[in-house]
Amino acid sequence: MGMIVLRRLAFAVPLLFAVSLVTFTLIAIAPGDAARVLAGPEATPAEYEELRRELGLDAPFLVQYWNWLSGALQGDLGTSIVNGQDVALALNQRLGVTLSIVIPAVVISSLLGVLIGCISAHRGGWLGRLVDLAAVVGNALPTFWIALILVTLFAVTIPLFPAIGYVGLTESPAGWARSLALPVLSMVIGGVAGTAKQTRDAMLSGLAAEYTLAHRADGVSELAVVYRHTLRNSAAPILAMVGLHFVGALGGTVLVETIFGLPGLGGLAVSAAATHDIPTLQGVVLYFAVLVVLVNLVLDLTYRRINPKVALR
Amino acid sequence: MRAPTPTEASAPVTPVPAAGEAPPAAPARRPGLLRRFLRKPGAVVAAAFLLLLTLACVAAPVVAPYGESEAILADASSGPSAAHWLGTDNLGYDVFSRLLYGGANTLGPAALSVLIAGVVGVPVGMAAGFRAGRLDRIVGWVLDGVMSIPSTIFLLAVLAVFPHNMTVAMAFFGLLISPPVARVVRSVVLGVRAEQYIDVARVSGIGDAGIIWRHVRSKLAGVVVVQLTLVAGISIVAQSGLEFLGLGPQPPAPTWGNLVSTAAESIHRQPWLLVPTGGVIALVVIALWFVGDGLRDALAERWQGPPTTRGRRAPAPAETAARSRSLPADAGVLVLDGLTVSFGDGADRHPVVQDVALSVAAGETVALLGESGCGKSVTARAAAGLLPSTAHVDAGTVVLDGTTYDLTGRGPDLPRGAGIAMIFQEPVAALDPTLTVGALLTGSVRRHTGVDRKAARERALELVRQVGIRDPESVLRRYPHELSGGMAQRVCIARALAGRPKVLVADEPTTALDVTVQQGVLDLLRERQAETGLGILFVTHDWGVVADIATRCVVMYAGQVVEVAGVDDLFAGPRHPYSRGLMAANPAAARPGERLTALPGRVPAPAEWPRGCRFQARCPFATEECGRGPIPLTTCADGRQVRCIRWEEVAGAGS
Numbered sequence: 001m002g003m004i005v006l007r008r009l010a011f012a013v014p015l016l017f018a019v020s021l022v023t024f025t026l027i028a029i030a031p032g033d034a035a036r037v038l039a040g041p042e043a044t045p046a047e048y049e050e051l052r053r054e055l056g057l058d059a060p061f062l063v064q065y066w067n068w069l070s071g072a073l074q075g076d077l078g079t080s081i082v083n084g085q086d087v088a089l090a091l092n093q094r095l096g097v098t099l100s101i102v103i104p105a106v107v108i109s110s111l112l113g114v115l116i117g118c119i120s121a122h123r124g125g126w127l128g129r130l131v132d133l134a135a136v137v138g139n140a141l142p143t144f145w146i147a148l149i150l151v152t153l154f155a156v157t158i159p160l161f162p163a164i165g166y167v168g169l170t171e172s173p174a175g176w177a178r179s180l181a182l183p184v185l186s187m188v189i190g191g192v193a194g195t196a197k198q199t200r201d202a203m204l205s206g207l208a209a210e211y212t213l214a215h216r217a218d219g220v221s222e223l224a225v226v227y228r229h230t231l232r233n234s235a236a237p238i239l240a241m242v243g244l245h246f247v248g249a250l251g252g253t254v255l256v257e258t259i260f261g262l263p264g265l266g267g268l269a270v271s272a273a274a275t276h277d278i279p280t281l282q283g284v285v286l287y288f289a290v291l292v293v294l295v296n297l298v299l300d301l302t303y304r305r306i307n308p309k310v311a312l313r
Numbered sequence: 314m315r316a317p318t319p320t321e322a323s324a325p326v327t328p329v330p331a332a333g334e335a336p337p338a339a340p341a342r343r344p345g346l347l348r349r350f351l352r353k354p355g356a357v358v359a360a361a362f363l364l365l366l367t368l369a370c371v372a373a374p375v376v377a378p379y380g381e382s383e384a385i386l387a388d389a390s391s392g393p394s395a396a397h398w399l400g401t402d403n404l405g406y407d408v409f410s411r412l413l414y415g416g417a418n419t420l421g422p423a424a425l426s427v428l429i430a431g432v433v434g435v436p437v438g439m440a441a442g443f444r445a446g447r448l449d450r451i452v453g454w455v456l457d458g459v460m461s462i463p464s465t466i467f468l469l470a471v472l473a474v475f476p477h478n479m480t481v482a483m484a485f486f487g488l489l490i491s492p493p494v495a496r497v498v499r500s501v502v503l504g505v506r507a508e509q510y511i512d513v514a515r516v517s518g519i520g521d522a523g524i525i526w527r528h529v530r531s532k533l534a535g536v537v538v539v540q541l542t543l544v545a546g547i548s549i550v551a552q553s554g555l556e557f558l559g560l561g562p563q564p565p566a567p568t569w570g571n572l573v574s575t576a577a578e579s580i581h582r583q584p585w586l587l588v589p590t591g592g593v594i595a596l597v598v599i600a601l602w603f604v605g606d607g608l609r610d611a612l613a614e615r616w617q618g619p620p621t622t623r624g625r626r627a628p629a630p631a632e633t634a635a636r637s638r639s640l641p642a643d644a645g646v647l648v649l650d651g652l653t654v655s656f657g658d659g660a661d662r663h664p665v666v667q668d669v670a671l672s673v674a675a676g677e678t679v680a681l682l683g684e685s686g687c688g689k690s691v692t693a694r695a696a697a698g699l700l701p702s703t704a705h706v707d708a709g710t711v712v713l714d715g716t717t718y719d720l721t722g723r724g725p726d727l728p729r730g731a732g733i734a735m736i737f738q739e740p741v742a743a744l745d746p747t748l749t750v751g752a753l754l755t756g757s758v759r760r761h762t763g764v765d766r767k768a769a770r771e772r773a774l775e776l777v778r779q780v781g782i783r784d785p786e787s788v789l790r791r792y793p794h795e796l797s798g799g800m801a802q803r804v805c806i807a808r809a810l811a812g813r814p815k816v817l818v819a820d821e822p823t824t825a826l827d828v829t830v831q832q833g834v835l836d837l838l839r840e841r842q843a844e845t846g847l848g849i850l851f852v853t854h855d856w857g858v859v860a861d862i863a864t865r866c867v868v869m870y871a872g873q874v875v876e877v878a879g880v881d882d883l884f885a886g887p888r889h890p891y892s893r894g895l896m897a898a899n900p901a902a903a904r905p906g907e908r909l910t911a912l913p914g915r916v917p918a919p920a921e922w923p924r925g926c927r928f929q930a931r932c933p934f935a936t937e938e939c940g941r942g943p944i945p946l947t948t949c950a951d952g953r954q955v956r957c958i959r960w961e962e963v964a965g966a967g968s
Contacts, residue, residue: 015458023470124702140598142550144557145591148577152584208701210742217699218757218808219730232747244460251465255554259577266466270558273469281470292461307747 012293019289028061037276078279087283098264102249105187110242113195121203122226138193144255147186164261183256191245198241202234235306239299246295349611356607359600370416377410399589403579415567422483426548429487434494442502456492464489472560479561497540505529535612542605546598645672646848647816649696652709663919666691667872673848680863681852686916688872693818693852698727714815731761734809738821740801744793751789761812776807799830816848856899868892871927877954888960890932934959
């Protein structure tokens with residue numbers, strides 16, 4: 001188990017490295033730089049050059065990358081161009097908000113999606129067709145639009161939840177839950193649709209497998225065939241879907257946090273993009289990549305517990 | 314895979330294409346892809362909608378009722394009306410016109426993303442599929458990496474660098490979304506490799522790349538198009554999200570995303586605006602999905618052939634009257650009677666098994682013989698109540714150890730596992746990959762006997778020993794993939810015996826095994842039978858196995874029983890021309906130097922069953938009379954049964 005964790009993490013290192021290098025390259029080849037933004041349009045060429053030197057932007061590309069990387073490895077992600085705040089500190093403050101949207105959204109939509117997918121695969125008929133249709137519609141509705149509709153319905157028309165703003169968990173647990181209800185729900189809708197469809201497809205192929213016939217031939221009850229054996233055998237595609245959904249939900253925070261005015265990483269990324277705050281944006285990309293690696297590790301370990309074929313390889 | 318699906322039960326045996334032959338092209342009369350696509354109303358409506366919308370967006374300056382930045386303040390914030398079909402926003406812009414103008418801004422970059430996803434994904438997938446091996450692993454790893462990047466956040470970085478440049482952003486998005494395209498292409502290539510390499514290239518010795526390419530080409534185009542419709546949907550949603558955040562072209566330039574964000578600003582005063590602005594995005598994505606789905610179905614029909622629409626008459630009363638006499642209920646531990654099973658719906662519903670009766674006595678092994686498509690697997694599965702849900706049991710009862718069960722109900726409550734057990738052709742596939750042998754067997758024992766865990770484990774050990782496995786303790790700890798085929802079949806037999814059944818249905822249990830292992834499994838079955846008095850219904854097409862294990866034979870052809878005889882009698886003199894032909898075609902019986910007789914022709918598909926004798930087209934003894942009407946199953950003076958009006962001549966003719 002320990003070995004597996006280490007090996008997976010070792011595999012993740014090149015990924016993180018590649019992601020940061022690509023982002024860095026992208027920024028390096030771009031016209032204009034942070035100094036230009038910071039100096040403002042009225043700055044003299046001398047002031048601009050001075051600022052460039054200060055920010056280390058006059059160094060060759062690889063040196064700049066190395067400076068950033070060696071800093072990042074020690075937990076130093078630089079300072080924001082816009083407000084001079086320490087990037088790592090700002091990100092850490094906001095991480096909790098993002099996780100408290102993404103984790104409930106992924107957990108709820110996975111559980112609901114798996115349940116609906118199982119039922120529809122098992123019962124078939126109109127229910128199966130309904131799940132198929134709902135999956136199409138659910139995937140087609142843009143998250144930001146769902147969020148706006150939910151605001152219209154449950155914050156404007158019937159004021160059940162706040163339309164905007166975040167309440168800290170320590171401030172008021174009930175207020176915290178209410179402030180997260182609509183953001184989480186707007187992510188759950190698309191997620192349930194996708195997970196239900198994936199589960200249904202995986203379950204249908206599992207139910208058609210020879211070992212399922214053998215279970216039935218041995219008098220295993222239909223309920224146990226579906227929810228014990230087939231579900232267990234369908235774990236791989238379902239967990240893969242959960243992983244992809246997590247990646248999607250992380251991306252979705254960009255929109256949802258902006259719409260609901262939540263102080264998380266996604267909202268920060270949007271404002272950083274709008275203000276060309278490259279160090280902050282770099283930091284968010286890195287954090288997201290690390291989160292994805294960690295979640296994939298957890299899913300991988302879960303899967304290994306379920307499927308011995310992988311575990312023993 | 315022996316699941317009796319309708320395709321298997323009814324599909325004619327396709328001859329393997331000869332080496333070097335062109336890929337199996339669709340028969341000339343079959344309608345083209347476009348025609349088949351046009352038959353799907355949902356997909357056609359969706360395609361028409363997309364086409365109209367795209368044209369209207371491109372021609373917006375001509376088509377739109379108002380100009381791109383023509384704001385009529387007097388009409389601001391109005392609902393839908395004759396003048397403004399979808400209403401106006403707070404600045405007095407006509408929403409309908411703005412959506413058309415915005416369409417070009419949004420659809421253009423999204424189309425670029427689709428193009429790039431295709432241009433990158435297809436070659437990468439092909440390379441991985443064709444070269445396989447290490448390249449495939451590296452590509453797979455890179456694709457995994459790319460898919461685990463949250464693309465939205467990455468696009469933010471791109472847009473920070475190229476402000477408001479949607480074209481660049483969506484070009485990057487095309488790259489990020491190419492992995493699923495590459496995956497699909499790779500799996501098509503690998504699939505074709507697996508089929509064609511074995512079937513054709515290896516036989517002919519022709520280099521595989523050329524042949525695979527020819528087969529890949531015919532499948533790839535459609536699969537890629539389907540995948541790209543999905544990519545298009547995802548691209549539009551992602552792009553409009555970025556536009557919504559204000560990272561796309563700046564207002565007043567319209568895009569679908571910033572039209573939604575304008576709507577969001579007046580969410581309190583005019584919530585209606587959200588409906589058309591977000592709705593158009595959702596509609597386009599849904600329409601793309603329907604087009605993709607319709608294309609996929611149209612493509613699938615090319616490979617499977619369209620369902621035959623030729624109706625088939627219901628069994629004539631005469632045919633029903635010609636039923637075989639039902640056997641007495643005490644004739645055996647398993648008595649199947651009057652079994653008729655059909656597949657399909659409406660006009661496409663065809664019987665695949667008709668009025669089949671057979672019985673198995675305690676301690677007896679009855680072989681159920683016939684070519685593929687004769688209905689023997691369907692018969693065997695129906696006896697255990699294990700037909701797929703697509704099968705309709707129109708009539709039939711089964712008597713198990715004295716109790717009669719009606720098979721027509723939905724999932725008859727047969728004592729599966731305890732009264733009647735089953736073993737299968739692919740033993741490893743029949744074992745649940747997530748369960749150890751021990752978990753599987755103790756589960757079976759507890760289900761059938763209700764003993765506690767410890768006693769169940771004892772019994773599991775005993776069962777494993779009984780099926781001749783040495784080192785039972787260690788085998789109980791193993792997973793199916795750690796077992797050889799022969800060992801897996803022994804485990805399956807142990808499981809089948811766990812409930813102390815009276816009857817065992819064995820569906821070609823030795824076909825997939827090595828010859829050396831086959832004998833061991835047959836010996837084991839014989840031994841367990843001698844000890845427990847088990848009745849065995851043994852489905853097979855192997856005469857060697859029949860001679861080895863069977864006491865009686867039931868020969869089936871085109872859904873009917875055509876001959877029933879003791880095994881020695883049958884070998885000594887078959888009375889149905891089909892049994893005779895089948896026996897002559899047995900390669901094991903061929904003598905050296907003698908030409909192997911093949912049985913000419915093929916089993917007719919259920920939709921093609923002739924009115925009279927179903928074997929007449931392939932029968933050397935056929936006369937005009939054979940085509941006149943259904944042939945009854947005749948019981949001869951010696952108790953043998955045969956469905957042939959000229960059986961005496963067949964029996965008389967030397968071999």
